[in-house]
Amino acid sequence: MNQRKSLKELNLLDKFLLDEAMDDPENVKTMLDIILLNTRGKHPELVSPELIELLKYMERSTDEVSGECKSKRIQEMHRRVCQIKASEKTEVKYMQSWEERIMIKQEGIAEGRIEGEKALLKSLIEKKMAKKYSAEQISAMLEVDVSEVENIMKEIQNEKNL
Template identity: 65%
Template sequence: MNQRRSLKEFNLLNEVLIVMITPFDLFGYGLYRYTFQMKCEEVPELKLDDGATRIFLNTRGEHPELVSPELIELLKYMEHSTDEVSGSCESKRIQEMHRRVCQIKASEKTEVKYMQTWEEKILIKQEGIAEGEKRLLVSQIQKKLAKNYSAEQISEILEIDISKVENIVEEIQNEKAVEE
């Protein structure tokens, strides 16, 4: 009974649609669209009804008979969002989308917000990379300390300045002192 109830609750999860658009054929079958839903490898007819569907769209598909013309137009537009491509589309929705994209691009206020967001993302990424590099270095130094290497030896092995090693060793010791 409990197992049946939890399966019922699992099936009540919201549906999730993940769409990935690529300018190349990720799977090599020449299709515009590949749709995946979870199934058991050992028992193929057993599907996991988790509501998740993954769709991979290929802007360079070769089988137009398998998808709508509007999807093909959209994928062409996604790859080349120009006035010419938009103008050649029969889909009014794609033409309207292009008009709105052009309005947004023409708005100086939107452009400034976009640039600020872009700069913030770059800063966050750079900070994340720096933090990751520092964690790796701390981990390497901790391993060398555990093997009773001196700061000078660690500096030589890792090819970094002795003062940097000493600062990190001090940080490690301070953290240990706080934990105790």
């Protein structure tokens, strides 16, 4: 079983911190501005340094990486992410989320209910689909293989088309 990181060790590739950070409309706007303004071209030399900084920051959401960023927008986002990481309320929420996940896995194993886990996963994927996340994004957030996410997404689409 995966070892739980402390809240302060999380980065924006961790589902929990990304969800919390994306609850802040300013963080959403910052990320979308940086990404969408840089996805028009197909040549890496045309990618802005700010996008490269954002991607590095997402991998390691630390003071050090933020300090290396020239982008004031990323530094401001880092300030807000630090507030999330420092919040006792968020720490409790993170611990509960982690414990919930472990309990669900243990119950599924103890009772042999793989179907229950799949139903939960399907429900989570459906919620992420409603927020327009891609299969790759959902896969990273839920730490599930992208092919499994794609299969469940197809299943959900098929059910909606009935």
